[in-house]
Amino acid sequence: MHKKKQLQPRLYELFPAITPYASGFLNVDNPHEVYWEQCGNPDGVPVVFIHGGPGGGCSPQHRQYFDPDYYRIILFDQRGAGRSTPLAHLENNTTQDLINDIEKLRNHLSIDKWHIFGGSWGSTLGLAYAAQHADKCTSMILRGIFLMEQEEINWFLYGIKNIFPEAWEQFAEIIPESERDDLLNAYYKRFTDEDKAVQMEAAMSWSLYESACSSLIPNYETITTDDQKDQALAIAKLECHYFKTQMISEKDSLINKIDKFRSIPSVIIQGRYDIICPIATAYKLHCAWPEADYIVVPDAGHSSTEEGIRSRLIEATENAKTIR
16 A cells, blocks of 8 residues: 655745835834835735834845735834834833734724734734734734743743753853842843943843744854844843733733634644744644634744745735635
């Protein structure tokens, strides 16, 4: 008897690089101004890209997950991130503020409904937005699920050392041993220090730790330019700030709000070996929300740039063309 061959999923490539046809800054709340841009088809179906972090910001490659002939592609940098100003600013920077900003941007651009595309922290924010504004969501594509709960934060701060002990050791060693039982507050103290050099040392350590653990094959990136250092400060400082101040309690878990967005056509895409946002969270969401498609990429970690993750994300944006 011949064994049936396992068919490999089709490999989808990024769409060609494009430039925005419109961009600007939206004054959302003193002192915050949020950068936004639009690409692709001005008369196309709106899709909004919600970046990770918090503090990650958008990059030109993020435009390339969508067919520019079909989609009106909206990217924006969340408060304190990317090109939004002031960079790495913590005041008036909460999950609810970011949800409100997405709605302000939708109204500013005169969009009735849009597809939601978010990964990592972007999946958290996408779900939180849908819980309050389900009627504005055409569909959701969610990658590397994170629910901002205590167990996940503890994993990031301590659990990862079981998989990446070398990276964790470098992450922890800038903190005196007497403070290492509370890395979150130790880092937060440094990110809020008046000395910019102290902030930057902490930011470099935090960012290099996260990047080393984000893909199946470790990526030990370098941070050398002033722009890279500024972005490292934004992502590290804002992540630490959100972990400390915006952790979602078990009582308020997004899992408990699924009925608010259960009917939105959605797909969950998760790398089997995602170390930043372990698959247990995505599986928990899948079990509570079986109506959403659940796709596990068997040979991938956390990063959206890994071949398998990238391909399934683009496949999802292509499939979403059938959703009205």
